[in-house]
Amino acid sequence: MSRVLAGPWCGQNMADLGAEVIKIERPKTGDDSRAFGPPWLKGADGKDTKESAYFASANRGKKSVTLNLSKPEGQEIVRKLAVQCDVLIENYKVGDLARYGLGYDDLKKLNPRIIYASVTGFGQTGPYRERPGYDFMIQGMGGVMSITGERDDLPGGGAQRVGIPIADIMTGMYATIAICAAIAHREKSGTGQHLDLALLDTQVGILANQGLNFLATGKAPGRIGNAHPNIVPYQPFRTKDGDVILACGNDNLFNKFCEVAGCQALAQDARFCTNSKRVENREEITRLLAEIFAERTTKDWCDALEAAGVPNGPINNLQQVFEEPQVLARGMKIELEHAAAGKVPLIASPMKFSGTPLEFRTPPPVLGQHTDEVLRSLLRLDDAAIAKLRADGIT
Secondary structure, eight states: OOOSSHHHHHHHHHHHTTOOEEEEEOTTTOSGGGGOOSSEEEOTTSSEEEEEHHHHTTOTTEEEEEOOTTSHHHHHHHHHHHHHOSEEEEOOOTTHHHHTTOSHHHHHHHOTTOEEEEEESSOSSSTTTTSOOOHHHHHHHTTGGGGSSBOTTSTTBSOOOOSSOHHHHHHHHHHHHHHHHHHHHHHHHSOOOEEEEEHHHHHHHTTHHHHHHHHHHSOOOOOOTTSOSSOSSEEEEEOSSSEEEEEOOSHHHHHHHHHHHTOHHHHHSTTTSSHHHHHHTHHHHHHHHHHHHTTSOHHHHHHHHHHHTOOEEOOOOHHHHTTOHHHHHTTOEEEEEETTTEEEEEEOOSOOOSSSOOOOOOOOOOTTTTHHHHHHHTTOOOHHHHHHHHHTTOO
């Protein structure tokens, strides 16, 4: 019972891991992200369908059931499904589902084993709990935009959001982990629980080293573009014909780089011989390395650095990403047969299991594609009952 990205991302993970996932959507319109186009999936004739690429990115492997939750009959169907299901994922505003008798306290009376995962902008408690939350505003409030982007004193400087909805996606990932942990706990205890996932909590939680840099010093880190706050050199450099990323995560790798680049003197220079010294003298070492990189092509640098075991890589656009031999070898692009668009390209889950490999069984569903199937198989409704629900505007 979630829409757009954070909750659906979690649901897609669960589907990839083998769960039967039933997506409850509004009749006629469905998940908001169904309208987030263009781009749209292409049909077999090469023309646009009405299926958005955005929706397809987060809803693989699910069954779509349409229900009007404003009607008591629709609410009752949710209750009957909740009795049979293990997990409910929802991203309604705090208290909204309780108004329909579908809150955690309501459903746990019917199914004490249910795991009820609430995904909201700000969580179930605190002064902001009733506010709506969207990824962009959470990136701003949660601090990541203050450390993302070029320095204010340089061309193009200023705050930037991450190029993907990172707060939504990571909240969906944490929700997946929490659900798996709750299932494991239920195996021991026999009872479910309410999981409270918030976008703002997640964004603060994934500040990682930058968050601790602040807590350790009391000084808020600023934006430094593509440089690393704690490691130098760990950034892109312009080459004769493009860009290459150099990632010297320790002094040994910096020494190897200097051998490849023919600048061994830099590795012996007291200003640059250790990472801490290079961080202190960031501007000077960056200026010297920029001059060196400009002398050779990107391919020359990548080949030479790879041969020496120095981490590096080009800055790919997305066409180049999906042409990378490693991406192809790892099966990160898949195709599934879609009900409206024929064979459609999708991005595979990155989870790899030696004993229980993932099976990508079904594509993102069209709206209401599985309503009748679910009502028949789980609730044992007959054709007449299903037809009445549709005629009454419940499904």
